Amino acid sequence: MTAAAEATAGRIGRVRYGSISRGRRKALFWSYFFLILFVIFFLAPPVYMFITSLKSSAEISAATNPWWVWHPTFSNYIDLLSQNQYLVFFRNSAVVSICVVAITMVISILAAFSLARMRFWGSATLATGVFLTYLIPAELLFIPLFKTFAFIHDKTGIELINHWWVLIILYPTLTVPFATWLMIGYFSSIPKELDEAALIDGAGYIQMLTRIFIPVAIPGIIAAMIFTFTVSWANFIYPLAFTTSADQLVLPVGIVTTLIRGDVYAWGQIMTGALLGAAPPLIIYAFLMDYYISGLTAGATKG
Amino acid sequence: MADVVARDLRFPARRGQVSLQKFARRKSAIAFYMALPLILVVACLVIYPALYSVHLATLNKSMTKFVGFGNFEFLFRRNTFWMVVEQSVMFAVTAVIFKAVVGFVVAHFVHNLPAQGQRKWRGMLLIPWVIPPAMSTLAWLWLFDPSYSAFNWILVHLGLPQVAWLGNPYWARFCVILVNVWVGSPFFMIMYLAALKSVPEQLHEAAAIDGANWFQKIWYINLPMMRNIIQITALFSQIVTFANCDIVKILTNGGPVDQTHVFATWAFTLAIWGNDIPLGASVALFMAPILAIAAFFILRNVNRRGNEA
Numbered sequence: 001m002t003a004a005a006e007a008t009a010g011r012i013g014r015v016r017y018g019s020i021s022r023g024r025r026k027a028l029f030w031s032y033f034f035l036i037l038f039v040i041f042f043l044a045p046p047v048y049m050f051i052t053s054l055k056s057s058a059e060i061s062a063a064t065n066p067w068w069v070w071h072p073t074f075s076n077y078i079d080l081l082s083q084n085q086y087l088v089f090f091r092n093s094a095v096v097s098i099c100v101v102a103i104t105m106v107i108s109i110l111a112a113f114s115l116a117r118m119r120f121w122g123s124a125t126l127a128t129g130v131f132l133t134y135l136i137p138a139e140l141l142f143i144p145l146f147k148t149f150a151f152i153h154d155k156t157g158i159e160l161i162n163h164w165w166v167l168i169i170l171y172p173t174l175t176v177p178f179a180t181w182l183m184i185g186y187f188s189s190i191p192k193e194l195d196e197a198a199l200i201d202g203a204g205y206i207q208m209l210t211r212i213f214i215p216v217a218i219p220g221i222i223a224a225m226i227f228t229f230t231v232s233w234a235n236f237i238y239p240l241a242f243t244t245s246a247d248q249l250v251l252p253v254g255i256v257t258t259l260i261r262g263d264v265y266a267w268g269q270i271m272t273g274a275l276l277g278a279a280p281p282l283i284i285y286a287f288l289m290d291y292y293i294s295g296l297t298a299g300a301t302k303g
Numbered sequence: 304m305a306d307v308v309a310r311d312l313r314f315p316a317r318r319g320q321v322s323l324q325k326f327a328r329r330k331s332a333i334a335f336y337m338a339l340p341l342i343l344v345v346a347c348l349v350i351y352p353a354l355y356s357v358h359l360a361t362l363n364k365s366m367t368k369f370v371g372f373g374n375f376e377f378l379f380r381r382n383t384f385w386m387v388v389e390q391s392v393m394f395a396v397t398a399v400i401f402k403a404v405v406g407f408v409v410a411h412f413v414h415n416l417p418a419q420g421q422r423k424w425r426g427m428l429l430i431p432w433v434i435p436p437a438m439s440t441l442a443w444l445w446l447f448d449p450s451y452s453a454f455n456w457i458l459v460h461l462g463l464p465q466v467a468w469l470g471n472p473y474w475a476r477f478c479v480i481l482v483n484v485w486v487g488s489p490f491f492m493i494m495y496l497a498a499l500k501s502v503p504e505q506l507h508e509a510a511a512i513d514g515a516n517w518f519q520k521i522w523y524i525n526l527p528m529m530r531n532i533i534q535i536t537a538l539f540s541q542i543v544t545f546a547n548c549d550i551v552k553i554l555t556n557g558g559p560v561d562q563t564h565v566f567a568t569w570a571f572t573l574a575i576w577g578n579d580i581p582l583g584a585s586v587a588l589f590m591a592p593i594l595a596i597a598a599f600f601i602l603r604n605v606n607r608r609g610n611e612a
Contacts, residue, residue, distance in 0.1 A: 118334030234435030
């Protein structure tokens, strides 16, 4: 070994000596440092929402530090929750979301079982097709759907525009392809031996689905339900295009269109309304975070 | 089902084959009926409207006359249209790049932490993704408020000039991208974190023995190992960001002077408020080629990923 090589080896040795734990501690310190910065960036808007919701309108327009509440008050919450209008938005949102979850789960579990396990002519193509339709955004579909609904009204007299329940028909365009795609993935991961055993024991296909597939795939079903709920709770463009009168609105659009009157912004109430409107998905997330994350990584959700 | 099996056992010859065929036919028939609701939903509410919008785009404003490419010719002559194209592309590409970079960086920081603390941090960092975008955009609108902006209060106290966040076209574009990055990067973080967990630790140990520094470990080990996930996530996000509507709609509504309009918001303004459905449909159709390209690559990657597994 030459002197140069020896010197290099010595240098590496010296640098590495006792430095691993120090290096790791330094890496940990910087990780925490930057993560705190990112958490501040990520949580500033919701925290600011909460701060503003506790302020009276006099304090909002006062020239004090906007990031602190000097005289916390619940008047915004009381005003909003005693207002019939806001409760109607909340009810509309809740009924629409729950119905959409129920419809989506029935359609997609049946379809996913048939596509993942039973196969028929064209089922592979259909599975790919489901994935492709999942990629078509609502922003492309609302104009033709709007026109179609107007056409249906002209022909049959059934008024489909400006009713909140019409969203129950519209939201499955977003949720069904996604939930089916997610469920196909979960069902395909169930070992074939299970359904063979069930077949030998004389189970029919419906029994196989209800007794074996649904119980085994419960985590996947919960994840799909959470996403279906979140998507239908949060969707903005369909209700914006299809509903206009105040008693037919759902939460996101209701807050944007009714609490902003002309150029007058009732910021305290808007923030309270938005925070309460964000509460159901947040609560679900807080309790079912692991299902949420497994669904995210399994389905490659839209993002 | 049981009696079918039993009959098969009793007559293993020709008749057995016939009933087996019948069995298969019946199985596929049941399968078809089970998938029928899905087929109906997809056909009536997705495929039909998608094709119908192509037809709509070829009609005149009152939808009485076929004008062929008339709407497109009209659009190509308007400056607003080219501005919207430019803004949509710039918005989508910049936002996705920043989302991917922020997600990648944050995922690495979270991955560095001791395993038992990761859950808590991951939970906090995913919150922007959970809040319905319409609601959180309202919070941003209030943060950018012209007279009571909380950001401007900080800037003034740091001795910096105030910024007209949504009043100035360039700042408005910046704000729209910022909010989109805020909403979307937690998704990238979760995806990349999952991908990071699947990178074998031995590779890092081997690299450490060979004297690789942190940058080399990321560049030569993590990036190649995560390549597939990075691509799929970015393509997915590209589709959604390109079609994004609610952030722009609430934050600026296309203003100031149409500088922040993207395809979706402009199509909405033309079709629903301007009452020119064919023109709106033509604008919305410009999203389709980008979607098709992204969908093609996603499908290829997903299939490749399936073959590897």
